[in-house]
Amino acid sequence: MEEEWIPKITLFCCNWCSYAGSDDAGVGRKQQPPTTRTIRVMCSGRTDPAFVLAALLEGSDAVLFTGCHIGDCHYISGNYKAKKKFEMLKEVVDELGLEDERLQLQWISASEGSEFAAYINKVTEEIEAIGPSPLRQEWMK
Amino acid sequence: MERVGSVLVVGGGVGGIQASLDLADSGFKVYLIDHRPSIGGGMAQLDKTFPTCDCSLCIESPKLVEASRHPNIDVLGYTELISVEGEAGNFIAKINKKSRYVDVDICNGCGACTAKCPVKGIPSEFDEGIGERRAIYIPFSQAVPNKATIDVEHCLVFTIGRNCKGCRKACTLDAIKLDMEDEEVDLRVGAVLFATGAVPYDPSDLTQYSPEHPDVLTAMQFERLMCANGPTGGHIKRLSDGEDPKRIAFIQCVGSRTPKKDIEYCSAVCCNYATKEAIITKEHSRDVDISIFYMDYRACGKGFEEFYKRGKEEYGINYIRSRASEVYQSNGNLVVKYEDLDEAQIKEEEFDMVILSVGLSQPKRTQDLLRKIGVNLNEFGMVETVMNHPVETNVPGIFVCGTAQGPKDIPETVAQSSGAAGKIGSLLSDARNTLTVKKELPPEKDVTGEEPRIGVFVCHCGINIGGVVDVPAVVEYVKTLPNVVYAADQPYTCSDDGNKQIFDKIHEFDLNRVVVAACTPRTHEPLFQATCAEAGLNPFLFEFANIREHCSWIHMDEKELATQKAKEVVRMSVAKARLLEPLERGEIPVNQKALVIGGGISGMSAALDLAAGGFPVCLVERSGELGGLLKHVTALPRGKDPRDILNETIKKVEENDLINVYLNSEVTSVSGSVGNFTAKILSHGKEDEIDFGVAILATGGDEFKPDGYYGYDGKRVITQLELEKIIDEIEANTIVMIQCVGSREEEPPRTYCSKICCTEAVKNAIRIKERNPKTEVFILYKDVRTYGINELLYRDARDKGVIFIRYTDEQKPVVNEYVEVYDEFIGQEIKIKPDLVVLSTPMVPNEDNDAVGKMFKVPLAPSNFFLEAHVKLRPVDFATDGVYLCGLAHGPKPIDECIAQASAAAGRASIPLSAGKVIAEAIVASVDEEKCVGCGVCEDKCAYLAVSIEDGKATVNRAMCKGCGTCVTACPTGAMEQLHFKNDQILAQVKHAFAW
């Protein structure tokens, strides 16, 4: 099992920017490791802390909050609210004794396919470096 | 005479698209043609847009898709207009559908053919010649229609008769038809709209700038270089040697403001796009040095002055007031030779790259066509219009919008497009809904209480998915998932055949949920949802799994892991599908009456347009008479008397039975939302209540009274509007005008440029000179901002002897008995003894805006003008549905732009009015009253004020909710849910994300 391990990353994307940016990466054939599973929400403001915690408890090695750049949210200010949620969750994740890399926030516009791919590559490397989530190992027992 | 309920829109740039959407949404059949293979126009080529640096294609592409999918818009790419005959209401337009040699009904845009074409290195038109394409190509990945086209000038079959089969072999659909021919078609239409656009000026004859040098690019080429989907993937580098440039120069006014006959005008957009490109370059790499060589910086538009300031202060861009005369090569670098206008010196400076900020010019082919049809053009080839009819040509029934009518930016283009659509709507209002189609759907199957029966369709997408992902293995895996009663693979799910399969299987297997595993929901979800609806399944019982963009295309070398991922991605979608619920797209009835606030030229024009469309209007004016600010203007640039226009308009309003004018009145409260508003109007001490479905805010503005500036006293020191009153009587030897008094200030509210004061001053200076050439007129300015064809007035004023002296903020003029000003150019203090000093002060917003904004729940910008829904693409809408704005309420602008916006606002408002209903968002928040404790957190979180607490419970106004789900996330008790993105639905995806 250990040898085959590759990071499992749950990725929340908003419909209007980061999901579109991820599409753009695909259209541009920007290669990425197959480590992410995407959940599309209409706005990053919908990314519920409960989903994030569930993903971590279900054994995701990392969870990524993504959305439109500040100022670009399709619903005016959903991403500001997402950012607040994220900051609050950061503390929870800290409490759980998880590394910083396991919960991240990144704004990606609809045309930033290259940036999107670079980001997924970077996160994957980071998670590879720190290994599987301890929560997941507990869960595996 | 019978009028035809269809419209031909020529030109598929953002203007043509917007007009088509507006027309189709208000009951007309639209043919949208473009001679290029795809619609999208120049905006599709841009990386970003000023002044917000929004990604251009991201905001335009949803409109492309919307147009292509609209049941009443025929998008005809690669099609030319040949002739137009007939009369307003009934034309025959002959078009030529050029052969693409690809059957567009079969081609699905997969691009396999392009990869196999052996002819490489053809300069790509979309990339402005700095990128390459093949002989069979799709211009860009979001092209609409997304179809391949063979370029016969380069294809080996056509050029040398070689039996090359590259593309034909690659195309598994057999879409390539080399024997295809052009096809001429006659269209019967009620009106024709020219949205033909302008093109970047071709600088190849301006050899002094070395335009042939690979590191000398036009701004549009540079735009492609910056863009992520451009030839370098957004990497800004020199095309000569691939090095990253460290010093970049922008040269302004290349191909505009040049005393060469056809390019005398100012192109109005170049200063701002140069700043935008400079800022974005700085964002790519902070240590690039950027200099912009300009004559006058023209930040004429909402937010542009502030943008310019950011360029200077935040990004450290060097703005050099100068005239650049030459660009030459020296030791592999480029030298810009220029006259520094502040220091009156000739200088040279070296750069790694030079960008020519070229102007907008009118394509020759369009000019010829327009002339042939009988449309009058001005000396520059732009369609001629008159002040009070900015979107109408001289030929009744033929309209114009956008840069075909003169240089302008995107929002102004969009406003004109909506304006033209509105005007056409009024012209053809009897024929509304006569040629449009509405799809009849079968009754919806009731699935409540049924066990989920899921059908899964996995697409090979040719080899796009199937070449990487083992599709049959995915299908086998999916079959093992609970509730999946049918699973199969398909070559192309999106094809007609693929959709037919879905339709059939829904019936055959009694499916009540459908999952398609293919490309992205952002483009294809509506298609499959429509198929479900046609089969009697609620469209919200459909779920997508993206295994192309998010899988096969990005894991091309990891087939096994990609297959594993595809299985899991489909598993997630199946998990969500199990929990999907049918949703209602409710309809909200619309009261077909309008309220217009403000009786100036904008408000009156909007009211007249609405009335022409047959809709009753209440026009509320605070003062005792109609006319607004324009009453005080006594001449327009180029001689006309605005009072004629104004009186004519007032008369039409007063005589119109559908317009009910309330003078000395104000709106005191407003309730309701789109379709059903109620307002109280206080009129002569008594309150009236009116109902209406939409509202237009045309609250206007006023001239800033410069108390405390330059000894303003209203007698010897006056404002431009005060000058208008006495201009025909003044006896003066010397007059000094001072520009930017009270505008372009450091702190809000008046940080903006008022756009019209330079033209106003120049116009009045000419009037004075024409009355008495002996009167000396001085204009003290910071930048002369006579944008567009007003540039000619500036030239005229100089020719007539008006003296322009530049001052800076550091050394402002001093007004006493004398006016003292430091002239940098000659390096001397100048003393003038004027008889009259005229201060050019900005337009300021109506003081009521704050109160009106609060009543309608619409925002104000820091300047206290209203803030529109989107500065680029929705210039006359508010984010709040059913409320629109126009004229000075939006920001300072000249009369023709006010009138165009008024028509636009009326046109946009006519969409819900003519439909008589609006479709409510289906994916909205909903409240479980049992769980709700009325804490109000949701109310605070809603950016659209759609949630309120009533009787201790949260209530969602479905007409206002946009369905972002932010309130749902905030709800501490779990009482709020976002339909289609419910907590349990998303949690199911989370749980099934990874199979162990």
Ligand code: FES
């Ligand atoms: S829509 Fe993307 S963050 Fe709100």
